[in-house]
Amino acid sequence: MKIEHLHSLFLECNSVCTDTRKIKKDDMFFALKGDNFNGNTYAEQALNKGAKYVIIDEKQYKTSTQAIVVNNVLETLQELATFHRRHLNIPIIALTGSNGKTTTKELINAVLSQQYNTTATVGNLNNHIGVPLTLLSMDLNTEMGIVEMGANHLKEIEFLCQIAKPDFGYITNFGKAHLEGFGSVEGVITGKSEMYDYLIAHHKTIFVNGNDAIQLKKTNDAKRFVFGNDALADITIDFIEAQPFVACKYNNANINSKLIGDYNFGNIAAAIAIGSYFKVADDAIKNAVENYIPTNNRSxxxxxxxxxxxxxxxxxxxxxxxxxxxxxxxxxxxxxxxxxxxxxxxxxxxxxxxxxxxxxxxxxxxxxxxxxxxxxxxxxxxxxxxxxxxxxxxxxxxxxxxxxxxxxxxxxxxxxxxxxxxxxx
The missing domain is CATH 3.90.190.20 (Mur ligase, C-terminal domain)
Known part of the structure; x- marks a missing residue:
């Protein structure tokens, strides 16, 4: 089946699901495989629970015209997500980094949703399955998408960018994370910078923390928007204190967050900067940051x-x-x-x-x-x-x-x- 036809069937459905325990009426079920399960075996159960269509890749499980056989379910999910992303043709902001991805994503979403109808990655669905699911959760009401990308080895961010095709990107930082997969901190920098490589190659905009020398160097020849208190900054955001909550100064206004730790200043500053870039009013930015409360065991x-x-x-x-x-x-x-x-x-x-x-x-x-x-x-x-x-x-x-x-x-x-x-x- 051509992806255009599959997309037309997808538009008939309420949402995408990969877990029969969470099936809702008129979902499209993708029968993914794992080390200890074969989603094809759950296809009939998904239909019985109300799925409108099931996508499978083993013909023996086709028990209904609602079951659609493809060569590879995972690859089809990814291809459909990219097609849908192009169909919507909305700005997509991607972010990755060693630390603070999810908090930063939630802060950016809080700020941008003051003015736009946004759809953002839920939780940490940030891998080769989560990114497609995030894209497919967007609909015609979505004005802006925020996609978190995680990686524990080289070429993963490159692959996720090929799926999501972001227009904007931000890397929170480069740290000692997933060293087993990346091999070294230098490997982490190379792997995370695959987002820079994609954005630069496609002449897209990169948000850069001007207080991070590595980010500045990596994006020196890029189309970028710099924030911080560096001389190169397009907008200035000053750190005030963290006793224990982080506060900062932007456009002569103090913003008092409910986040602890100096390390969260960069996350907050990124959200402020991105809000500013997209013309969110200063008072709306302040309101969003000050009312964001961390959850899910994060600070x-x-x-x-x-x-x-x-x-x-x-x-x-x-x-x-x-x-x-x-x-x-x-x-x-x-x-x-x-x-x-x-x-x-x-x-x-x-x-x-x-x-x-x-x-x-x-x-x-x-x-x-x-x-x-x-x-x-x-x-x-x-x-x-x-x-x-x-x-x-x-x-x-x-x-x-x-x-x-x-x-x-x-x-x-x-x-x-x-x-x-x-x-x-």
Missing amino acids: QIIKKGTSNIILDAYNANPTSMQAALLNFEKQTGRKIAILGDMFELGNDTEKEHQNITDLAVSINMNPVILVGENFYQSESDSNKIFRFKTFENFKSEFDFAQLKNATLLIKGSRGMALERVLDLI
Whole structure:
């Protein structure tokens, strides 16, 4: 079936679905395959649950004229998303980076939605499946799309750009993330910069944090819009403070966010800059930033009993862990850090966990609780370090009364699920 015909059938449907547990009436179901499942086997179930069409790639599961057989379901999903993106012909803003992608995406969406009907990536659906699903969630009411792109190896951002064909792009930063796949920080810079390569090749606009020397250098010959307090900046945004919430100054107005940590200044500044570029009124930008409240275990401030908690347990890598600890150092009163293993670091795993252990020891907090096999193997003779090989060991062996009357930082990679600590306090 030609993609034009499939797109006409897609327009008859309410939405796209890849999980029969979430099927709604008149959805188009794509029977994706994984290591432990074959979506083709669920095609008939999807129809029984109300799907209008099912897209399959194994003929034996065609039990109805509503089942459409293609060569490869995943490739068809991606091709349909690109066709639909061209059909809508709206501005698409893409963003990637080692840290802060999702928070920045949500801030940009909050600002732009003050004036435009936007559709943005939901959660972190930012891979070769999530990006097509994001594009296919846009409809004729969408005036602007915001697409988050994640990557853990080279050529992935290049591929996602070929699917989404962005008109604008922003890279939050380059850090020590997914070193196992990228090989080194230099590999991270090369991989993330594939977005720059695409935008430059197609004469599109890049948003650049003027306080980031790497971004400035990489986009020196590009069509770009620079923000920050650098002399090259098209607009000036000044950092004020983070005690604990980040505040900044833009066009003579102070903007007071509900985000903690100096590291969130760049995320906020990007949203302000992009709003300014698209002519969102200053008061609307201020309103959007000041009313944005982080969720989903990202820099959340939680009060529980006598403990004040900074819950940043959605993910972690050496760069974000270091930034979180240095920010935490500025907190007053009794401070306790609960840190979980960082994943996908490859050959740098031992070194980076030791670096974070050493940094944690050097900061005025007591105790420092390290959870996970990698932290368990780090070395320190400090009596304020408590190590637990697993979360279950931590849960059963630690005296949680020690967490009372303190400010806690909880941070670790997603697989550690350290938000479970909340149930133990």
